[in-house]
Amino acid sequence: MMKVTSEADSRFKGGFFPLSRAFRKTTEASDHLSLSLSLTLLNSIREVISHNMKQFWSPNSINKNKAMVENLQSHGVITSDEVAKAMEAVDRGLFVPDRSCAYVDSPLSIGYNVTISAPHMHAMCLQLLEKNLKPGMRVLDVGSGTGYLTACFAVMVGSEGRAIGVEHIPELMASSIKNIEASDAASPLLKQGSLAIHVGDGRQGWAEFAPYDAIHVGAAAPVIPEALIDQLKPGGRLVIPVGNLFQDLQVVDKNSDGSVSIRSETSVRYVPLTSREAQLRGE
Template sequence: MSWHCHGTNYAELVSNLQKRGILTSPEAASAMSKVDRKLFVPPTALPYNDSPQVIGFGATISAPHMHSYCLSLLADYLKPGMSVLDVGSGSGYLTAVLGLMVGETGRTVGVEHIPELVDRSIDAIKQTPAGSLMDMGRLEVILADGKLGYKEGAPYNAIHVGAAAAVLPAALVEQLKPGGRMVIPVGTMAQDLVIVDKLLDGTIKKKIEIGVRYVPLI
């Protein structure tokens, strides 16, 4: 998928994502506009291009249109006071946006297995308005195996997974709150972005949204 929503600056990038009908949630757009992508990529990267950017250690930050697409799918589960888990949090960019959406009364947990990215993402988040959530203990980035989630913070209203799992991780499904939603890329060579809804009675419903290409969940 290529949406070509590049901007000459960050505000133009966010505006183009909205104009193309990808970033459909006003709340997500507001939160995204407060977290400059430039802070989360290397100095040599192209932060306002609508394309993935390499952030080191075999990891990338997803293209803005994919972040926007996932935020739009999860927006109803990211209201103030709700709880969200960001698996494979990487650069920390989306973790910061998610944190601003659930706010001071919510809880945001990023899980990343590369120590250097954990440290770097914390430093970057602290340079944004989401840094105050970190100071309050409402947002944290944990060094852990993403496939196992973070049981201590469960259950979650929303779970975003930023890397492709070969199969749907049982631990993440278990940590999803009844009435909650997970968005996760699933597959190896051929991948699909899958919406996983846990109904109030605990029943799991899965829907394939679009074909995607993500780095593997390691």
């Protein structure tokens, strides 16, 4: 049995309830109040960021992708130079169906009942994984979608590393390859072989190149898949949304003895990590 330690047990009836320390309460009624307050705060922050983005992006704006990154930096979402450089290098506009909406801080539909996450969520996940995305390291992106975050990972680990995306919708995988080929920063890594996208059930990971220094999951699992923990290298980190109605972005660190430490980062709302058939049915 794997030993698990947790910074805070955030389980409650109906799923996972990610509580911030500032709002942590003891009664069910106050739990619902704290959730409401937390989500209100998150929405307020998002509105401020989106408003400032619109100010940046006048019709005469030269580089909207760079402006997006600078705005996320100015609000403290991006704090690392490496993350900023990767997001500047990989133009988000190449990875969304409607480029006119590419730089707005909001998730966007990419078809097949899924979305590409908002820029601030991509930035947050890159920040959480930054120390495990050094040149030469290996990273797995589960639910790679349009390929955007996988491309950012690939830029960070470089040609000596390996970035693997797993996507269970073949059409999305094929279009993500085209997106990556259009990226000046990511295309050479795809051709060289250090960046690859595969069709598969991401809940099973991708054992061929395991163990990984970093694993990112772009959909919410009811519980953390054991296969992903097994494919995590000692010293590695997994970032995954967990829960059903209430979801929590969890950070899983594997210790040298194989045990894992889990902490809750923030409240989130992702599409479910499920089978291809269930996803296409909208379940």
